[in-house]
Amino acid sequence: MRPTTEEVGESCVIGYIIGEATPSEATFLSIKPPKLGQYVVVEHEEGELLGMVQALISGSVSLSVDVHDPRVVERVRRLGDLRDLYVKGKVKVLGDVETLSMPRSPPQPGAEVRLASRRVLTRVFSFEGSGSVRIGTLISHPDVPVYIDVNRMVTRHLAILAMTGAGKSNAVAVIADKVVKLGGTVVIFDMHSEYTRAKLGGLVNRIEATVNPAYMTATELMQLMRIEPHYHVQERLFRRAYREALRRVTAEGGSFVDHMERFLESLEEAEGLSSSDKKAVASLINKIEGFRDRYEGVVDHRADDIVARIRLRAANVVDLGHVDEEAADVIVSHTLRRVLTERKRFILEGRGSLAQPVFMVLEEAHILAPAGRDTLSKYWVSRIAREGRKFGVGLCLVSQRPKALDPDALSQANNMIVLRMVEPTDQRHVQQASEALSDDLLAQLPSLNVGEAVVLG
Numbered sequence: 001m002r003p004t005t006e007e008v009g010e011s012c013v014i015g016y017i018i019g020e021a022t023p024s025e026a027t028f029l030s031i032k033p034p035k036l037g038q039y040v041v042v043e044h045e046e047g048e049l050l051g052m053v054q055a056l057i058s059g060s061v062s063l064s065v066d067v068h069d070p071r072v073v074e075r076v077r078r079l080g081d082l083r084d085l086y087v088k089g090k091v092k093v094l095g096d097v098e099t100l101s102m103p104r105s106p107p108q109p110g111a112e113v114r115l116a117s118r119r120v121l122t123r124v125f126s127f128e129g130s131g132s133v134r135i136g137t138l139i140s141h142p143d144v145p146v147y148i149d150v151n152r153m154v155t156r157h158l159a160i161l162a163m164t165g166a167g168k169s170n171a172v173a174v175i176a177d178k179v180v181k182l183g184g185t186v187v188i189f190d191m192h193s194e195y196t197r198a199k200l201g202g203l204v205n206r207i208e209a210t211v212n213p214a215y216m217t218a219t220e221l222m223q224l225m226r227i228e229p230h231y232h233v234q235e236r237l238f239r240r241a242y243r244e245a246l247r248r249v250t251a252e253g254g255s256f257v258d259h260m261e262r263f264l265e266s267l268e269e270a271e272g273l274s275s276s277d278k279k280a281v282a283s284l285i286n287k288i289e290g291f292r293d294r295y296e297g298v299v300d301h302r303a304d305d306i307v308a309r310i311r312l313r314a315a316n317v318v319d320l321g322h323v324d325e326e327a328a329d330v331i332v333s334h335t336l337r338r339v340l341t342e343r344k345r346f347i348l349e350g351r352g353s354l355a356q357p358v359f360m361v362l363e364e365a366h367i368l369a370p371a372g373r374d375t376l377s378k379y380w381v382s383r384i385a386r387e388g389r390k391f392g393v394g395l396c397l398v399s400q401r402p403k404a405l406d407p408d409a410l411s412q413a414n415n416m417i418v419l420r421m422v423e424p425t426d427q428r429h430v431q432q433a434s435e436a437l438s439d440d441l442l443a444q445l446p447s448l449n450v451g452e453a454v455v456l457g
Contacts, residue, residue: 028088037444046096091113132147159433161418171417172398188318210298213245294327360395385412410433
């Protein structure tokens with residue numbers, strides 16, 4: 001059943017399609033000028049189309065750019081005959097008002113353009129269902145609430161991008177709160193300790209930024225101990241000590257790092273060790289001591305596995321405010337790896353501690369997954385972006401410096417919430433990652449107020 005004319009638009013026509021049009025874009029000549037960003041309904045043979053006004057231009061036949069004499073302008077103004085004024089606009093077609101399916105043919109010249117009614121906009125943007133959350137209202141229609149589908153957001157990933165102070169943290173808080181109230185599980189990597197005292201769907205489960213080396217990979221520990229991969233002798237001996245410590249912790253318990261250090265000390269005293277190996281062992285022992293000093297508050301051999309500390313159906317905040325970027329990278333990558341591993345285990349084997357999907361929010365994503373530089377987190381962000389959909393692991397990348405964020409990671413976020421953004425390079429970086437962000441929408445980003453956003457996806 002098609003919507004009635006009353007449902008589709010307001011009673012007054014605001015313009016007509018003119019010139020050449022495509023199935024996705026058309027130009028109209030306005031009778032009653034709309035506002036930039038307003039939603040309109042365009043007459044079409046396949047059914048009414050919903051569109052958004054993404055460009056406006058006004059002009060006058062009498063006062064064209066060919067007028068070079070100011071006295072002509074003064075005479076026209078005195079006569080007060082402004083009947084030859086016109087306003088032209090560009091409409092971006094969003095789809096059929098009923099299904100949002102894109103038309104197979106363009107609107108015809110002369111087709112009516114009407115303002116979209118509240119009923120039509122509510123039908124499109126306010127789909128209240130068991131898996132939807134309200135994130136705000138339409139700027140052009142404050143009485144129309146906007147809902148997003150949580151399942152699609154998690155499976156297709158999300159990016160929240162804006163300059164500092166534009167409302168990123170509030171957007172994260174709103175979404176996390178709503179997801180938890182729906183019974184979902186959220187994990188926020190909090191780089192500045194912003195969310196630890198928030199009430200996101202209830203009391204927040206604060207997770208200390210501590211890791212037990214016994215649950216870490218050799219590569220993660222090498223990163224923390226600053227063992228360079230190209231130091232091949234050190235790496236070989238380190239991996240040997242790692243395997244021995246893992247065996248001893250499993251058999252005897254105790255501190256993983258202590259077992260490593262004791263093994264290296266016994267190796268240093270062993271006969272038959274080459275001078276280069278002895279030198280490498282001594283260097284490794286020094287690096288372990290430096291590791292203890294640097295990360296005394298981060299590494300805890302008594303800590304549970306990070307996944308065991310995640311509370312289901314709650315907002316979990318990993319507080320990274322007191323650790324440096326290197327440690328944050330290790331903790332985040334370790335958590336991403338463990339969550340993906342446990343979700344795979346649950347889906348494929350029916351066992352494991354994560355029995356429901358997890359939505360992972362990475363604040364300061366440009367630090368954890370930077371452009372032009374490899375990090376441990378960047379690798380796992382890429383893995384989850386590719387595989388997470390199948391196993392119920394969603395990503396949300398939050399950044400005030402999109403140009404510093406890895407473009408491959410950003411392009412994997414099929415949903416975006418873009419708040420105020422002034423820096424042209426940041427704008428272009430976002431546009432390259434999302435075909436839905438047109439030049440005209442891009443031009444509106446600097447004029448957005450705090451809390452206002454362009455939502456894509």
